[in-house]
Amino acid sequence: MNVTISNSRVRGRTRAPPSKSYTHRAILAAGYGGDATVRDPLVSADTKATMRAVEAFGGSVERAEDDTHLVVSGFGGRPGVPDDVVNCENSGTTMRLVTACGALADGLVVLTGDDSLRSRPQGPLLSAIEDLGGRGESTRGNGRAPLVVGGSTPGGRVSIPGDVSSQYITALLMAGAVTDEGAEVELETELKSAPYVDITVEVLDDFGVEVERTEAGFAVEGGQSYAPEGGEYAVPGDFSSMSYLLAAGAVAAEGGESVVVEGARPSAQGDSAIVDILDSMGAAVSWDREAGEITVSRGDLTGTTVDVGDTPDLLPTIATLGAAAEGDTVIENCEHVRYKETDRVSAMAEELGKMGASVTEERDRLTVHGGETELSGARVDGRHDHRIVMSLAVAGLVAEGETTVEGAEHVDVSFPDFFESMESLGVELRRE
Numbered sequence: 554m555n556v557t558i559s560n561s562r563v564r565g566r567t568r569a570p571p572s573k574s575y576t577h578r579a580i581l582a583a584g585y586g587g588d589a590t591v592r593d594p595l596v597s598a599d600t601k602a603t604m605r606a607v608e609a610f611g612g613s614v615e616r617a618e619d620d621t622h623l624v625v626s627g628f629g630g631r632p633g634v635p636d637d638v639v640n641c642e643n644s645g646t647t648m649r650l651v652t653a654c655g656a657l658a659d660g661l662v663v664l665t666g667d668d669s670l671r672s673r674p675q676g677p678l679l680s681a682i683e684d685l686g687g688r689g690e691s692t693r694g695n696g697r698a699p700l701v702v703g704g705s706t707p708g709g710r711v712s713i714p715g716d717v718s719s720q721y722i723t724a725l726l727m728a729g730a731v732t733d734e735g736a737e738v739e740l741e742t743e744l745k746s747a748p749y750v751d752i753t754v755e756v757l758d759d760f761g762v763e764v765e766r767t768e769a770g771f772a773v774e775g776g777q778s779y780a781p782e783g784g785e786y787a788v789p790g791d792f793s794s795m796s797y798l799l800a801a802g803a804v805a806a807e808g809g810e811s812v813v814v815e816g817a818r819p820s821a822q823g824d825s826a827i828v829d830i831l832d833s834m835g836a837a838v839s840w841d842r843e844a845g846e847i848t849v850s851r852g853d854l855t856g857t858t859v860d861v862g863d864t865p866d867l868l869p870t871i872a873t874l875g876a877a878a879e880g881d882t883v884i885e886n887c888e889h890v891r892y893k894e895t896d897r898v899s900a901m902a903e904e905l906g907k908m909g910a911s912v913t914e915e916r917d918r919l920t921v922h923g924g925e926t927e928l929s930g931a932r933v934d935g936r937h938d939h940r941i942v943m944s945l946a947v948a949g950l951v952a953e954g955e956t957t958v959e960g961a962e963h964v965d966v967s968f969p970d971f972f973e974s975m976e977s978l979g980v981e982l983r984r985e
C-alpha cells in the first residue's frame with residue numbers, strides 16, 4: 554500500500570497504542586509461567602510473532618474478540634520442542650527473546666524471519682548461549698538467522714557486548730530466571746538502549762522475578778517462577794508510537810489549536826524523552842502525568858542536539874522534526890540505529906533528501922540542516938520499516954504539495970491504526 558499525504562493542519566485528541574516492548578515481554582513472561590491475563594496488549598504484526606512463538610513452545614494465547622486482553626496459558630518454565638520452524642517475521646525483539654528461550658529446550662529449535670530480520674546481528678547472543686552451556690548456531694555461519702538453538706542451557710556466567718542490542722541482555726535475563734544455575738551477565742562495552750533493560754527489569758518484577766544490577770551488568774537467580782500479581786498484567790501506552798503524533802502536532806497543529814495524546818502514563822520507557830526534545834526545540838508541550846495526557850501545539854522549531862544512545866527508535870522522528878526546524882539538528886551516538894529493520898540513519902538521510910532536506914550523514918551522527926530549503930512533496934520509500942514510514946508521513950504534513958510514502962502497510966508492525974489516527978486529527982491522505 555502507498556499512502557499519499559497532503560500538506561495538512563492537525564488538531565484534536567487521539568490515543569497512543571499500547572507499548573510494543575511491554576507487550577512482547579508480558580506475553581513471553583506469561584509464557585514462561587502458568588496462566589495469566591495480559592490487559593491492553595498491542596496486537597500488531599510483531600507481537601503476534603511472539604504469541605505464535607509461545608504457542609510453538611506448548612503454550613496458548615487467546616485473543617479477546619475486541620483485543621482488550623489476551624489469555625495466556627504458559628508452557629510452564631521450560632519450552633517444548635516446536636513442531637516446526639519458528640518464524641519471527643520482522644521482529645527483532647521476538648527473535649532475540651525467543652532465541653534465549655528456545656535454548657532452554659531439551660532438543661533443537663530453528664528460528665527464522667523475513668529478509669530484514671535475517672540480516673540483523675545475532676552473533677553475540679549465540680556466543681553467550683554457548684558460553685552458558687547451550688547450543689547456539691547460525692545456519693549460514695554468519696551470526697545471522699536462520700538460527701538453531703537448544704541443549705537445555707544450564708546457565709552460568711557470561712560476558713557480552715552492550716553496544717549492539719540491549720535485547721540480548723533482556724533475552725538472557727528472561728531465560729536465565731528459569732535455568733538451574735541462573736545467569737550473570739557482564740557487559741563488555743557500554744550498554745546502549747539501556748532503558749529497554751529497565752523495562753525488562755520492571756516487567757519481570759511485576760511477574761515476581763527478581764533481577765539484580767551488579768557492578769559489571771546484571772544477574773538473575775535460576776529456579777524462579779513467572780506469575781503476575783492477581784494473575785493479570787496491564788500494558789502501558791507506547792512512547793515511540795506517540796512520538797509521531799506529538800511531532801505532527803509540533804510541526805502542523807493549526808494556529809491556536811493543539812494535539813492531545815492520551816495513554817501517556819509514566820513508565821520505564823526511555824522514549825518519553827520525546828517530550829523534552831520537543832520542548833528544547835521550541836514546541837509548546839505539556840505532560841499531565843497523572844491524567845496520562847500530553848498536549849502539544851505548533852511552535853517555531855529550532856534545531857537541537859540529541860544523543861540517541863538510550864532512545865534509538867526516536868531517530869526517525871527527530872530527523873523529521875529537524876527537517877521542519879530552523880538551524881541544525883544533530884543526532885549523536887546513533888551507530889546502533891543502523892542495525893534495525895533497515896539502516897535508519899542512511900534511510901532518513903536519503904528519504905528526507907528526496908523531499909529537499911539538506912542532511913549530512915556520518916557513521917555515528919546525523920545532522921539535519923533545517924531551514925536551508927522548504928520541504929517539497931516527493932515519492933519516498935518507506936524501506937519496509939514502520940518507523941521510516943511514520944516519520945516520512947509526518948514530514949509530508951509540512952511539505953509543499955503531496956508526499957507519497959511507499960510500503961505504508963508496514964505500520965502494522967507497531968501502530969496498525971497509525972493512518973486512521975492521523976486522519977482523526979485532520980490529515981488529508983489517500984491510500985492506493
Ligand SMILES: O=C(O)C1=C[C@@H](OP(=O)(O)O)[C@@H](O)[C@H](O)C1
Binds near residue numbers: 646717719723746749
Ligand atoms: O527491547 C526492546 O523492546 C527494544 C529494544 C531496542 O532495540 P536494541 O536494544 O536492539 O537497540 C529498540 O530499538 C527496539 O525497538 C525495542
Ligand SMILES: C=C(OP(=O)(O)O)C(=O)O
Binds near residue numbers: 646
Ligand atoms: C527496532 C525495532 O524493533 P525490533 O528490534 O523488535 O525489530 C523497532 O520497533 O523500531
